[in-house]
Amino acid sequence: MSYSAPNALIGGTTIGVVAVAALIGAVWTPYDPLAIDFMARLAPPGGAHWLGTDEFGRDVLSRLMAGASTSAWISLLTVILAVGAGTALGVFTGFVRGWVDRVLMTFNDALLAFPGILLALGLLAVFGANKYGIIFALGIAYTPSVARVVRGTVLSLREREFVEASRVMGNSEIYTMWRHILPNCIAPLTVLATSLFGWVLLAESALSFLGLGVPPPAPTWGNMLAASRAFIAQAAWLGIFPGLCISLTLLGINLLGDAVRDRLDPRMRGV
Amino acid sequence: MMANDTLLAVEGLTLEVARAGMQVVKGISFTVAPGELLGIVGESGSGKTMAARAAMRLEPPAVRRVGGSIRFEAHEITSMPPAELRRLRGARIGMVFQEPMTSLNPSMTVGRQLEEGLVLHRRDLSADARRRLVLDMLDRVGIAEPVAALSAYPHQFSGGMRQRIMLASVMLLRPALLIADEPTTALDAVIQREVLELMVDLTRDNGTAVLMISHDLSMVARYTDRVIVMQEGAIVEEGPTRDLLQHPRHPYTRKLLAAMPRRGPARDVNRASVPIVEVRDLVVQYSGRQGFLRRSAPKRALHGIRLHIDPGEVVALVGGSGSGKTTLGRAIAGMIQPSGGDILFSGRPIDGPRRGHWADYRLNCQMVFQDPYSSLDPRMKTGALVREALRLVPGMSGPERRARVAEVLDEVGLGGDFAERYPHELSGGQRQRVAIARAIVRRPAFVIADEPVSALDTTVRAQVLDLFAKLQQRHGFACLFISHDLGVVEQVADRVVVMQHGSIVEEGDRDAVFDAPRHAYTRQLLSAVPALEATPDGGVRLKWRFADEPLTIRETDRAEAERSARPRSELEAGLG
Structure with missing residues (x-):
C-alpha cells in the first residue's frame, strides 16, 4: 500500500458522493428543482427542505443535485477539450521545434497573456452563452497553459537517451512521439488536468456569477452562488451550500489527482 | 583517553534509515591522525558517504544515529550544540563534494563565494586582508587571472576549474580535516589527476588531514597513506595502502582488486579487405548561435576524421571531455x-x-548509451524495451521475436521474470545489461558503445565488461568503444584511437599505444591510469606510467574544452 492511500480514500469518497448525487439528481430529486413555491420562500434549512429554499421557494438540495450533473459535465468536457488540444499542440511543437515551434508558441504566449476568464468572456461573445458555448470558450481559454506545460516536458524528454535510442533503432519520429514521449507526459498531465478541472468549475461559476453562464432557470452551482448574493444577509445558506459543494469537489479532485498520478507512474508503484 | 596523535576518532558509529530501521552503517570505528591521508573505499551502498558525513553531523534527515561516538580534537561531536557545531564546520572541518557543477552557487560570483567562509569564521580580518587571502589562494590553485575570476560566475569555468575553486574556498580557512567525497569522479582522467595532485599539495602545505572517499581503488591508492575498505556498512579491511593492495586479506578486497581492469593477451583480428565502417574526412560543424539579425561564427567540432573499423574488431576512441569523441560516435551513428x-x-x-542503403545500415548499427538511468524508457518493461528493437526487422513473426528476446535476455544474465520488470526495479548494472541486450538483439554487425561502463561501480563494471567481451566474441560484431577511462580501454580494445580537440592525434594497436605512446597527450592520458601487476597474495602492485609527465594543459585548451562540452540541446539547435 502506498503512502498516497489516505489521499485516494478521502478524494475518492468525496468525488464518489458528488458523482452519486449528480447521477441521482439526473433522474430523481426530492422536489422539482424548477418548481416555484411562494409559500416556502427563503425557508431556512431543516424540516421539509433539508437545505432550505431560495427566493422563489425552490428546494436548494434538489437544485444542487440537478446542478451537479450540469457543472460536472461542463467541467469534464472542458478539461478533455483543453487537455486534448493542449497536448497535441505541446507535443507537436516540442518535438518539431524550429520555426513552427516559434510561431505557434509566440501565439500561445500571446493568448497566455490574457487572464483565462477574460479570454473566455470574449469567446463567449462569439459562441453564445449556453452550455456548449461555455465548454468551447473555457476549453480554448485553458489550452495555452496545457500546451506550455506539455511542450516543456517534451523538450526535456527528447534530450533523454531513450529517445535517442529510439532514433538509433530507426523508429520514425511519429512512433517515438507516440510510444516514448507521450506516455512520459502522463504524470504532469494528470496533475494539470485535475487542477484544471477545479479552475474550470470555478470559472464556470464566475461566468454564471457574471450572468454569462448557463441561463436560468436551469441550476448550476455557479449561478446558484451568483443568485445568492442578493440574499446574503437574510439567507446565508443560499451561498454556503453551493460554495461548499464547489470547495469540497475541488479538494476531492486534487487529492484524487495526486493518487491517480502515483498510480499511473510505474516508479511509484509498490515494489 | 584521546591520544595526542588523533584528530578524529569515530567509535562504534551506527546509522540507520529512520523509517525502515535498516542499518546503513554498522558500528564502525576508525581514527584519522593530523596530516594523514586516509581513504575510504567502497561501492555504492557501502555507507562510506554516510559515515563521512556523520563526522560533521551532516547525515540526511532520514538517517538517524543510533549509537557510537565521534570525537574531533577532544570535542564530542555527537552531543555538540548546533551553534558550536557551526563554528567547527568550515573552519576546522572542510568538505569538497562530488559534483562541481552543483556545489558552487550559480548566482554568486566566485569572489563572494570564497569570501563567505572568511567573513563567517575570521572576524578579525579586514576586507582588504580577505581580498588578499582570496587572491593568493586562487593563484595557488592555478586560476590564471585571479582578479578577473573574483567577479566571474561559476558557469564560466569548466568542471576541473570549478573543483579547484571549490578546493580553494575550503582550504582558505585552513581546516584541520578535509573530507573529500568522490572529489573527481565527475571529471575526466587528466583533469582528475591535476585536481587531486593540487589537493594533496595544498593539504600537505597546511598540515590538513584528508578523508578521501571514493569507489575508485586505484585513485585512492595513489594518494593515500592508509585505506579503509567498506562493504554493506561495515569496515572489512583496514591498513597501510601498499600492504593492503599487495596482500589483501578480506575476500571483498580481493574481489575489488580483481575487478580492476587489466590487459589481456592481444587478439587476432582478421583484417578484411573491406572495413565494416569507414569514415573519410568527416567534418562536423555547428552553426553559430543565432541571435537577432546576426549569427555567431560556426564552430567546428570535428576536423576531417579518417577512421576505419574492421569486422569483429573493437576500436577504442579515447580522449578527454571536449575532444570530440562523443560527437564522432554520434555522427557515425x-x-x-x-x-x-x-x-x-x-x-x-x-x-x-x-537514401542510399541507409536502412541496411540502420539495422546493422546499434548503440549502447552511457547513462543506464536515462537510456531506458521508464514506462516500458524490460521485455518490451528489448522487443521494440525488433519492430523494424523485416520478416520476423511474433513468436520468433518473443523467442529472440527471451534468448538475448538470457544471454545478458537477465532470464526468468526480469522481462516483466520496469527499469526502476533494476540496479545500474542490470539496466546496462538491458541496454546491451537491446543493442544486440538485432544481431548487428556494428555496435557503438558510448562510455558504457563509466556510470557503474567497480565490480559491476568488471562484470559488464566481461559480458560485453563474451557477447562480442560470440556474435562477432565490430565495436567502436568510446571512453575516457584508459584502464577499461586497455582491457577491451584491439586498437586505440586518441582524440584531442576534434582531431585524431594518435592511432595504433593497443599494445603499441599503451607501451610506446608517441603523442604527449596520450602520455598524459596514460599517466592517470595504473598498470597492474598481480601479486601472489591475490593483490596488485600499481605502476604509474609517465608519472613525471608534466601536466601541460594550458588555459586556452581548457576554455576550448569547456566550450565544446556545451549541452547538446544548444549545439543541436542550429542543426535542424
Whole structure:
C-alpha cells in the first residue's frame, strides 16, 4: 500500500458522493428543482427542505443535485477539450521545434497573456452563452497553459537517451512521439488536468456569477452562488451550500489527482 | 583517553534509515591522525558517504544515529550544540563534494563565494586582508587571472576549474580535516589527476588531514597513506595502502582488486579487405548561435576524421571531455548530420536517412548509451524495451521475436521474470545489461558503445565488461568503444584511437599505444591510469606510467574544452 492511500480514500469518497448525487439528481430529486413555491420562500434549512429554499421557494438540495450533473459535465468536457488540444499542440511543437515551434508558441504566449476568464468572456461573445458555448470558450481559454506545460516536458524528454535510442533503432519520429514521449507526459498531465478541472468549475461559476453562464432557470452551482448574493444577509445558506459543494469537489479532485498520478507512474508503484 | 596523535576518532558509529530501521552503517570505528591521508573505499551502498558525513553531523534527515561516538580534537561531536557545531564546520572541518557543477552557487560570483567562509569564521580580518587571502589562494590553485575570476560566475569555468575553486574556498580557512567525497569522479582522467595532485599539495602545505572517499581503488591508492575498505556498512579491511593492495586479506578486497581492469593477451583480428565502417574526412560543424539579425561564427567540432573499423574488431576512441569523441560516435551513428566527408558501411556510402542503403545500415548499427538511468524508457518493461528493437526487422513473426528476446535476455544474465520488470526495479548494472541486450538483439554487425561502463561501480563494471567481451566474441560484431577511462580501454580494445580537440592525434594497436605512446597527450592520458601487476597474495602492485609527465594543459585548451562540452540541446539547435 502506498503512502498516497489516505489521499485516494478521502478524494475518492468525496468525488464518489458528488458523482452519486449528480447521477441521482439526473433522474430523481426530492422536489422539482424548477418548481416555484411562494409559500416556502427563503425557508431556512431543516424540516421539509433539508437545505432550505431560495427566493422563489425552490428546494436548494434538489437544485444542487440537478446542478451537479450540469457543472460536472461542463467541467469534464472542458478539461478533455483543453487537455486534448493542449497536448497535441505541446507535443507537436516540442518535438518539431524550429520555426513552427516559434510561431505557434509566440501565439500561445500571446493568448497566455490574457487572464483565462477574460479570454473566455470574449469567446463567449462569439459562441453564445449556453452550455456548449461555455465548454468551447473555457476549453480554448485553458489550452495555452496545457500546451506550455506539455511542450516543456517534451523538450526535456527528447534530450533523454531513450529517445535517442529510439532514433538509433530507426523508429520514425511519429512512433517515438507516440510510444516514448507521450506516455512520459502522463504524470504532469494528470496533475494539470485535475487542477484544471477545479479552475474550470470555478470559472464556470464566475461566468454564471457574471450572468454569462448557463441561463436560468436551469441550476448550476455557479449561478446558484451568483443568485445568492442578493440574499446574503437574510439567507446565508443560499451561498454556503453551493460554495461548499464547489470547495469540497475541488479538494476531492486534487487529492484524487495526486493518487491517480502515483498510480499511473510505474516508479511509484509498490515494489 | 584521546591520544595526542588523533584528530578524529569515530567509535562504534551506527546509522540507520529512520523509517525502515535498516542499518546503513554498522558500528564502525576508525581514527584519522593530523596530516594523514586516509581513504575510504567502497561501492555504492557501502555507507562510506554516510559515515563521512556523520563526522560533521551532516547525515540526511532520514538517517538517524543510533549509537557510537565521534570525537574531533577532544570535542564530542555527537552531543555538540548546533551553534558550536557551526563554528567547527568550515573552519576546522572542510568538505569538497562530488559534483562541481552543483556545489558552487550559480548566482554568486566566485569572489563572494570564497569570501563567505572568511567573513563567517575570521572576524578579525579586514576586507582588504580577505581580498588578499582570496587572491593568493586562487593563484595557488592555478586560476590564471585571479582578479578577473573574483567577479566571474561559476558557469564560466569548466568542471576541473570549478573543483579547484571549490578546493580553494575550503582550504582558505585552513581546516584541520578535509573530507573529500568522490572529489573527481565527475571529471575526466587528466583533469582528475591535476585536481587531486593540487589537493594533496595544498593539504600537505597546511598540515590538513584528508578523508578521501571514493569507489575508485586505484585513485585512492595513489594518494593515500592508509585505506579503509567498506562493504554493506561495515569496515572489512583496514591498513597501510601498499600492504593492503599487495596482500589483501578480506575476500571483498580481493574481489575489488580483481575487478580492476587489466590487459589481456592481444587478439587476432582478421583484417578484411573491406572495413565494416569507414569514415573519410568527416567534418562536423555547428552553426553559430543565432541571435537577432546576426549569427555567431560556426564552430567546428570535428576536423576531417579518417577512421576505419574492421569486422569483429573493437576500436577504442579515447580522449578527454571536449575532444570530440562523443560527437564522432554520434555522427557515425547517424544522429548528427556531418557537414562534410563520407561514412561508408561495407564499402558503400550511407547518405543519411531514406537514401542510399541507409536502412541496411540502420539495422546493422546499434548503440549502447552511457547513462543506464536515462537510456531506458521508464514506462516500458524490460521485455518490451528489448522487443521494440525488433519492430523494424523485416520478416520476423511474433513468436520468433518473443523467442529472440527471451534468448538475448538470457544471454545478458537477465532470464526468468526480469522481462516483466520496469527499469526502476533494476540496479545500474542490470539496466546496462538491458541496454546491451537491446543493442544486440538485432544481431548487428556494428555496435557503438558510448562510455558504457563509466556510470557503474567497480565490480559491476568488471562484470559488464566481461559480458560485453563474451557477447562480442560470440556474435562477432565490430565495436567502436568510446571512453575516457584508459584502464577499461586497455582491457577491451584491439586498437586505440586518441582524440584531442576534434582531431585524431594518435592511432595504433593497443599494445603499441599503451607501451610506446608517441603523442604527449596520450602520455598524459596514460599517466592517470595504473598498470597492474598481480601479486601472489591475490593483490596488485600499481605502476604509474609517465608519472613525471608534466601536466601541460594550458588555459586556452581548457576554455576550448569547456566550450565544446556545451549541452547538446544548444549545439543541436542550429542543426535542424
